Amino acid sequence: MKKLIIIGLLIVTAACASAPKPETAPGKASIYGTVKAQSHKDFIKKSQSGNGDNGNEGYGGGSIFGGAIQYTKNMINYNKLSGLYACLIDPEHGEKTLHTLEVGPDGPSPRSLALAPGDSILIRNNASQTHNFFISDEEEGFQAFPPIPAGGEERLTVKLEGLLELGSDEDDSLIVDLLSRKGLVGKRLSSGDSYAFENVDPGSYEVVFWHWRLGWIVHQVTAAAGESIKLDETLSVDRIIHD
Amino acid sequence: MTSRSAKFKATFLFTAFWILQASPVFAHSLNGTVRVEGSKALKNLVVYLIPKRPGQITASNRTHDVSQKGRKFNPNLIVVYRGDSVRFLNDENREIDHNVYSLSKAATFDLGLAEKGSILKKDFDQPGRVNFYCSVHKRMEGKLVALPSPYFAVLEKPGDFILEGVPKGEWELTAVVFHRRYKPQPVAIKSLDGGNIILEIVKK
Numbered sequence: 001m002k003k004l005i006i007i008g009l010l011i012v013t014a015a016c017a018s019a020p021k022p023e024t025a026p027g028k029a030s031i032y033g034t035v036k037a038q039s040h041k042d043f044i045k046k047s048q049s050g051n052g053d054n055g056n057e058g059y060g061g062g063s064i065f066g067g068a069i070q071y072t073k074n075m076i077n078y079n080k081l082s083g084l085y086a087c088l089i090d091p092e093h094g095e096k097t098l099h100t101l102e103v104g105p106d107g108p109s110p111r112s113l114a115l116a117p118g119d120s121i122l123i124r125n126n127a128s129q130t131h132n133f134f135i136s137d138e139e140e141g142f143q144a145f146p147p148i149p150a151g152g153e154e155r156l157t158v159k160l161e162g163l164l165e166l167g168s169d170e171d172d173s174l175i176v177d178l179l180s181r182k183g184l185v186g187k188r189l190s191s192g193d194s195y196a197f198e199n200v201d202p203g204s205y206e207v208v209f210w211h212w213r214l215g216w217i218v219h220q221v222t223a224a225a226g227e228s229i230k231l232d233e234t235l236s237v238d239r240i241i242h243d
Numbered sequence: 244m245t246s247r248s249a250k251f252k253a254t255f256l257f258t259a260f261w262i263l264q265a266s267p268v269f270a271h272s273l274n275g276t277v278r279v280e281g282s283k284a285l286k287n288l289v290v291y292l293i294p295k296r297p298g299q300i301t302a303s304n305r306t307h308d309v310s311q312k313g314r315k316f317n318p319n320l321i322v323v324y325r326g327d328s329v330r331f332l333n334d335e336n337r338e339i340d341h342n343v344y345s346l347s348k349a350a351t352f353d354l355g356l357a358e359k360g361s362i363l364k365k366d367f368d369q370p371g372r373v374n375f376y377c378s379v380h381k382r383m384e385g386k387l388v389a390l391p392s393p394y395f396a397v398l399e400k401p402g403d404f405i406l407e408g409v410p411k412g413e414w415e416l417t418a419v420v421f422h423r424r425y426k427p428q429p430v431a432i433k434s435l436d437g438g439n440i441i442l443e444i445v446k447k
Contacts, residue, residue: 039378039379040342040353040355040356040378040379042342042355042356043340043342043356043378043379046340046356055337055338056338056339056340057337057338057339057340058340058379074314074380074381075379075380075381076378076379076380076381134423134424134447136423136424136447138348140447142423142447144424144447165423167422167423167424169283169424172285172286172421172422213376215346236378237342237344237353237376237378238353240344240346240351240353
């Protein structure tokens with residue numbers, strides 16, 4: 001009986017977690033789905049096999065779910081991981097977006113941003129010192145910005161493209177990872193969240209799922225008029241794809 | 244003397260010359276100073292030499308160990324010569340599993356899961372910078388630099404350095420600077436008898 005209740009609960013939970021199909025206007029298309037993060041497959045396998053039940057950190061010995069991962073405070077809780085992005089790359093998309101970044105005594109928030117060249121970042125400097133922010137790529141690409149005094153804020157426009165870092169002259173531990181792609185429209189999500197790109201023009205797109213610590217996975221999608229394409233994805237280190 | 248034996252003698256002398264000039268007996272020291280624009284106290288500067296000619300130096304094939312005790316990579320900055328290996332030791336006192344992976348262009352890898360007492364090994368064949376992480380634990384991350392020569396010095400802060408045992412030849416002196424606001428201005432080294440070399444680190 002107990003097992004039946006659990007199975008029933010799991011079915012209801014799964015149904016609720018499924019991404020709702022968006023309404024699509026005539027002649028348009030939609031891409032939607034759910035994104036989640038997941039522990040390394042070997043960790044999951046060991047957990048499910050019960051081999052970690054002898055007091056190993058993170059392995060849920062004795063759980064009614066038969067060895068589910070029990071995240072401790074030292075571990076990355078993939079069920080609650082935030083900062084996942086679902087991004088549509090639409091080179092025809094010209095609208096500029098304003099992103100917000102808070103820099104405080106505990107570092108930057110958020111820790112990563114997905115954006116397009118031409119987008120702006122409103123940086124609020126809540127730290128006790130002036131910051132000279134800059135953006136750089138792994139090569140010679142570089143953008144310096146005017147200083148932002150403590151308590152001040154400034155709107156900075158990103159020109160570079162690629163995997164970038166936003167840093168500060170004054171604090172070399174302050175790093176914000178940026179994914180910058182032409183035509184990128186991003187949805188910032190937590191693990192298990194749904195996303196939808198509604199009423200896009202029919203055509204071919206790249207859909208990029210990204211987390212700064214887990215890498216990215218890219219899908220090529222072709223959407224016809226009136227079509228809603230469901231695209232779920234799971235980010236974990238064993239599914240790393242590097243273009 | 245036949246022409247064949249003369250050819251052999253010449254080849255022998257040529258080979259012996261290259262072996263001797265690359266050997267520690269004929270090695271030199273290179274003294275230098277790192278200066279940073281604006282006197283910024285940059286940390287962990289890796290000063291190193293790049294050989295101007297391929298084959299100027301041979302592989303060392305060293306193995307470096309990294310501890311993971313206490314859910315930390317120690318050391319969390321490793322500098323290796325291209326071709327060296329790194330062993331990631333799970334030397335935890337209790338049953339804690341670790342994973343080591345990297346998304347870096349210079350080396351993209353996932354070494355899988357390691358239980359207490361086990362070792363994960365990775366060879367670094369290409370020069371470059373690598374950020375690596377444990378996928379299990381927060382804030383468990385480290386940096387690795389694979390260099391094109393074994394002649395390097397890691398400086399806690401800008402200042403003087405000595406590179407020992409450098410074979411005669413032409414080199415380029417440069418540095419890995421982790422702070423992306425700054426970059427080195429490489430110096431061509433034509434002679435190792437040239438006194439103190441200044442390596443400037445400037446703002447981009």
